[in-house]
Amino acid sequence: MADIWTLLLSPVPEIKNVQRRNFSLRRETPRFSTAALTEELVIPPVQVNYTQLLINGKFVDSASGKTFPTFDPRTGEVIAHVAEGDAEDINRAVSAARKAFDEGPWPKMTAYERSRIMLRFADLVEKHSDELAALETWDNGKPYEQASQAELPMLARLFRYYAGWADKIHGLTVPADGPYHVQTLHEPIGVAGQIIPWNFPLLMFAWKVGPALACGNTIVLKTAEQTPLTALYVANLFHEAGLPPGVLNIISGFGPTAGAALASHMDVDKLAFTGSTETGKIVLGLAAKSNLKPVTLELGGKSPFIVCEDADIDKAVELAHFALFFNQGQCCCAGSRTYVHECVYDEFIEKSKARAMKRIVGDPFKKGVEQGPQIDTEQFEKVLRYIRSGIESNATLECGGGRLGSKGFFIQPTVFSNVQDDMLIAKDEIFGPVQSILKFKDLDEVIKRANTTRYGLAAGVFTKNVDTANTLSRALKAGTVWVNCFDVFDAAIPFGGYKMSGIGREKGIYSLHNYLQVKAVVTPLKKAAWL
Known part of the structure; x- marks a missing residue:
């Protein structure tokens, strides 16, 4: 079974218009971006029959x-x-x-x-x-x-x-x-x-x-x-x-x-x-x-996503973006601590910021929309509190940071740089579209820092070096380690966590x-x- 990443990057077929089941969908070009949010919404193409x-x-x-x-x-x-x-x-x-x-x-x-x-x-x-x-x-x-x-x-x-x-x-x-x-x-x-x-x-x-x-x-x-x-x-x-x-x-x-x-x-x-x-x-x-x-x-989880110095930066930026922002960031294994080697840190920051600003946020029924609203007002307010915490703790807000539109629970894709391990945005599970990017110098350091957490659900590693991949995949205390991929959820692959990320698989x-x-x-x- 293909992973979510492959499926979402594949060409999207036309959405079916099944009139025999009273099912229809207005096909419209996406109108939403991180810059503006129209109030016009697509009528949901389904009836609620079981309550x-x-x-x-x-x-x-x-x-x-x-x-x-x-x-x-x-x-x-x-x-x-x-x-x-x-x-x-x-x-x-x-x-x-x-x-x-x-x-x-x-x-x-x-x-x-x-x-x-x-x-x-x-x-x-x-x-x-x-x-x-x-x-x-x-x-x-x-x-x-x-x-x-x-x-x-x-x-x-x-x-x-x-x-x-x-x-x-x-x-x-x-x-x-x-x-x-x-x-x-x-x-x-x-x-x-x-x-x-x-x-x-x-x-x-x-x-x-x-x-x-x-x-x-x-x-x-x-x-x-x-x-x-x-x-x-x-x-x-x-x-x-x-x-x-x-x-x-x-x-x-x-x-x-x-x-x-x-x-x-x-x-x-x-x-x-x-x-x-x-x-x-x-x-x-x-x-x-x-x-x-x-x-x-x-x-819960607070998964590290480690970008090594030999990484293809463009590919690493895209995968790290997906690892965090997928499903509005509402994913227990989200790569929410992005560790980037100091040699490529500045380039990674600029390209991550640019990618986040291109992310299409809007009505999830519209074709091409990458990010819909958060689930409810409680989660919406929680995410905004963590964003304020990041700003107050002197992390650098590269983009986003606020509400999008005046209706619903839409949040701008948000990227922080200069994040330190003791900040709440680096320790707590935010469960929202907030990327925290941290800098590291060598493998021993990043292994120690990545493992200094109460969670251990998943981790990501991006490198061209097989020795580096093997070292990190064995050293990281997590139930799943994705190497040069993320969110591969095949039916046969066990899923579960170390430490306070759970019991069993x-x-x-x-x-x-x-x-x-x-x-x-x-x-x-x-x-x-x-x-």
């Missing part, structure tokens, strides 16, 4: 009858009101998932049949990819071209990958010191509680749901309150593909109510969470205080380990002449 909770195969209102608004980040206006789940709804969903696991057909059916259902789902994702991409853009603010040309193909690919694993999960025969036959069984763990973030709603849905279903588990998934719409849409597609009722349950709601209830539920056998490190600590504590359920955490074969129990079965052998 209730999904429990036991049916869309239902929350027990309380409450709803909450989900907003268009382009304008701050309400898209729809979504059912607000709380502890009572979590109880209902967990009860449905428990019954589906203990009594239903999903864990008992052949692995091949589970695989076929997942493959049918992937086919339906492709069939409805236009609507899904539009809904993801409308609810999240990411560019439509990114959603349609990179993320939706990845979504289908991820489920096909996990479908391929379903009938290849098996135990071992183990030799023992004595007359015993020993075998191991790999069994589904039970009811999986899953909490996904708002920055990549569909892809995080796949990272969590895919391996859990392949292993035969049932699921209660809580969406992020900012982006509940696409998970509900694809859950309906799963039932169209033949998924039995109760196997996949979707609860929209807030962390302190629905999220906390799921993390602490005594009948949830395993918990998976993606989000901030601070929230991850809370989730882990709740799980420990309840039934000691195993927890996997994919948390997702994607690849490693993700299956999260959703399996290992059982040893020991049987005495009747002694025979050949023993």
Whole structure:
């Protein structure tokens, strides 16, 4: 599977105009840049059809009858009101998932049949990819071209990958010191509680749901309150593909109510969470205080991107720009600490500034737009506070630094130079379009500085020297090190962090380990002449 970088640089085909599904899109030349933002917006080419909770195969209102608004980040206006789940709804969903696991057909059916259902789902994702991409853009603010040309193909690919694993999960025969036959069984763990973030709603849905279903588990998934719409849409597609009722349950709601209830539920056998490190600590504590359920955490990051003195500067500037600004900078593994060798630092600064100033910011539904709005007003204000902090700490503001336009949550692509390691913009996860560029002298120095962080999710290295690449890739304390590339998210490549960036790995074969129990079965052998 191609990486996001390759897909986004490929020629973009015309967006489909599928009238038979009441789906249309005005094709317009981008009007937005970092210099101006027009108030004219493209009408989102999709309808919102699913706003209730999904429990036991049916869309239902929350027990309380409450709803909450989900907003268009382009304008701050309400898209729809979504059912607000709380502890009572979590109880209902967990009860449905428990019954589906203990009594239903999903864990008992052949692995091949589970695989076929997942493959049918992937086919339906492709069939409805236009609507899904539009809904993801409308609810999240990411560019439509990114959603349609990179993320939706990845979504289908991820489920096909996990479908391929379903009938290849098996135990071992183990030799023992004595007359015993020993075998191991790999069994589904039970009811999986899953909490996904708002920055990549569909892809995080796949990272969590895919391996859990392949292993035969049932699921209660809580969406992020900012982006509940696409998970509900694809859950309906799963039932169209033949998924039995109760196997996949979707609860929209807030962390302190629905999220906390799921993390602490005594009948949830395993918990998976993606989000901030601070929230991850809370989730882990709740799980420990309840039934000691195993927890996997994919948390925050402050990834170093190291540009060595032998680098092709033009290519390094472009890759560093992508590593930071992709998805509005709302990416946990963003290369948000750009370390540049002193020999090429000044040239790199000038070219990075020029590249950022050319970045096209605007309505994410318009062709050619590279950057949409931040997710909501809370994130918008947080990013602006960090920009002010950078200015106050005497980093050099090369470009950007403020709001773009008067409506929505658009922020100018921002570049700081002369950044020091003790500044907040170099230490904290900003989660926005703010590039911090730091200077280094030699490898030993940059290794030490890059590793002096509480995070360890990812790192990037840009060099022509294989010895330098090998040295850095082994020395950096991070779960992923990209060499002369960045954000390569193939389905088979494991992803996760060192230190406070999380526990466990997702994607690849490693993700299956999260959703399996290992059982040893020991049987005495009747002694025979050949023993």
